[in-house]
Amino acid sequence: MVLQNYVELSDGVPARMHFYDHAIVRKTITDPTTGKPSARNALVFDCDQVNGQEVETKFSTMSEKLAGLFQPYLADKSYVNYEFVVTASGEGFRRTFTLQAIPKR
Amino acid sequence: MARKSRQVETRMIAEYLKANYPAFPQILNVPLGPVSEDLMRQEGYKRAIGMARPFRPMADALVILPNYFLLVEAKVWNVVNGLAKLPLYKSLVPHTPELKAYFPREVIMQLVVAWTNPSLEIMAREAGVSLKVYRPPWIEEVAESMHKYWTKEYRERRESVMKMREIVGLE
Numbered sequence: 207m208v209l210q211n212y213v214e215l216s217d218g219v220p221a222r223m224h225f226y227d228h229a230i231v232r233k234t235i236t237d238p239t240t241g242k243p244s245a246r247n248a249l250v251f252d253c254d255q256v257n258g259q260e261v262e263t264k265f266s267t268m269s270e271k272l273a274g275l276f277q278p279y280l281a282d283k284s285y286v287n288y289e290f291v292v293t294a295s296g297e298g299f300r301r302t303f304t305l306q307a308i309p310k311r
Numbered sequence: 312m313a314r315k316s317r318q319v320e321t322r323m324i325a326e327y328l329k330a331n332y333p334a335f336p337q338i339l340n341v342p343l344g345p346v347s348e349d350l351m352r353q354e355g356y357k358r359a360i361g362m363a364r365p366f367r368p369m370a371d372a373l374v375i376l377p378n379y380f381l382l383v384e385a386k387v388w389n390v391v392n393g394l395a396k397l398p399l400y401k402s403l404v405p406h407t408p409e410l411k412a413y414f415p416r417e418v419i420m421q422l423v424v425a426w427t428n429p430s431l432e433i434m435a436r437e438a439g440v441s442l443k444v445y446r447p448p449w450i451e452e453v454a455e456s457m458h459k460y461w462t463k464e465y466r467e468r469r470e471s472v473m474k475m476r477e478i479v480g481l482e
Contacts, residue, residue: 218361274321275339278329295364302369305339307328 213256213265215294222291223265224255224310228280233268238298249273249280255289265292272303279307319453324371324385327423327445336375342367343403351408360409370400373410380404380416385423387450388457390431393422397440425450 215221228251237244250266267273272292279285291306328337344367350359371393374381382401386393397420404410404418420440424431427444435442459465 218364219357271318271321274318275325277322278326284329284333295361300365302340302364304341304369306336307339308336309334 210261210263213253213263215292217297218293218295220291220293220304220306221265222255222257222289222308223251223253224289225251225265225285226254227252228283228285235268247273249276251285269301269303272305275303275305319387319450320371320385323387323425323445323450324383324423326447327385327443328372328374328383330445331443332374332376332381338373338375339371341370341373341407342409343370343400343407344368345403345406346408356408368396368400368403370396373404375413375416378416380410380413380418381421382418383421383423385445387425387453390422390424391434393424394431394434394438394440397422398438425454 213221213223228249231248231250232245233248234243234245236242246268248266248268249272250264253261253263253265255261256263276285276290279288287310289308289310291304291308293304293306295302295304325339328339342364346359346363346367350362353359354362370382371385372383374383382397382404384393384397384400401418401420405414420438421443422435422440423443423445425444425446427442432442456465
């Protein structure tokens with residue numbers, strides 16, 4: 207099993223993950239534009255598989271758009287029945303995400 | 312400053328697919344169309360896909376059904392835009408390298424809307440697009456607030472709520 211703190215997404219490279227729990231946590235970040243601290247909600251998943259490898263890690267996003275795509279899976283934690291492939295592309299405000307939801311067999 | 316935007320159509324498509332096609336693989340925000348073969352040769356497949364991403368059109372969703380690709384756009388407003396995009400996006404599906412593993416499949420088109428009307432139904436029929444109405448209560452609330460958005464009473468109430476959020480330090 208691989209231990210790592212967080213899954214890092216590389217530009218344009220898909221990451222296939224399986225989640226078993228989640229939380230919405232308040233994070234303070236430094237706004238890259240203003241340099242001032244700013245509080246944001248982050249959707250954090252506990253992740254036990256990345257690209258077919260067993261891991262113990264987290265996947266975290268502050269993108270409201272990506273969190274919105276996960277939203278229907280959160281209330282009933284039905285994400286445990288899926289594997290998700292997340293592909294990020296672009297930087298800053300132009301960052302976009304493709305999300306693939308694959309039912310687990 | 313408090314946040315003012317809402318991801319209405321994002322939530323709509325994600326909920327709709329989860330409710331209607333939970334057993335099938337689905338791709339949300341799917342880039343479509345070819346990627347230059349020269350670029351693939353020079354940079355490798357993955358990197359070329361990543362580099363081409365900003366220049367490729369993006370459909371709301373594609374569901375991989377056993378015999379078909381279901382191409383889906385979801386619209387609350389500007390529904391005709393969604394309808395007009397679908398046949399164009401459909402033409403790109405056979406040229407999309409990320410989907411090669413699933414070829415050959417026919418493409419069927421679906422427009423998900425919160426409300427329909429006779430004109431939209433005629434246009435959809437003509438374009439070969441099936442229309443689905445998906446309107447959970449939260450969309451009605453969003454639409455109601457949009458209708459009220461420009462009224463004096465709503466503007467005043469909204470400004471006072473925003474001011475209060477800043478005073479109490481809510482983002």
